Amino acid sequence: MRTMLKTFAAGVLAAVPLLLSAGPAHATTNVALFNGQLTINSGDLADNITISVGVNVIKVFNANDTLVPNFACTRIDTRTVHCPIGSVNRLFVQVKGGDDIVTNNTSLPVRAFLGIGSDTYNGGSNEDFVTGDAGGDTMSGNGGNDILDGRTGTDTAHGGLGTDVCIAEAETGCELD
Secondary structure, three states, X not given: OHHHHHHHHHHHHHHHHHHHHOOOOOOEXXXXXXXXXXXXXXXXXXXXXXXXXXXXXXXXXXXXXXXXXXXXXXXEEOOEEEEEHHHOOEEEEEOOOOOOEEEEEOOOOEEEEOOOOOOEEEOOOOOEEEEOOOOOOEEEOOOOOOEEEOOOOXXXXXXXXXXXXXXXXXXXXXXXX
């Protein structure tokens, strides 16, 4: 029994430096396709997410985080997921803490929630409904009839083509307030 306790104590002492030197937990970004909606939900990390069109797929890329797809999509590598283009008719994006960048290079409508931080949103050619949070967010709707609401913080909104509603401290290309 005494030998077993010594062995256990030695193991605990050997593990302490490993625990003290461990880095922060790695966040993941979940990508799920269900009933036509492609949902991208990230963790508390400064994400850099790009959504684009490939050959018969919608490509989701996050330069700063690991992507985890559901059964309907395919993981290409740790940063890239492909989902079948014929199954996607809208996007839902939610980023949390960190200074995030979200770029939509598709013609799909988007509902996006930007988390706490100074986030940047670049919209696609369809309607974008974007809600900011605390921090200085920069939102560009580009094409389509967009709604860009910075909420709290000192925000910038650029509507682009279409009839756009903007709620921000600095607004350009916005037809309605």
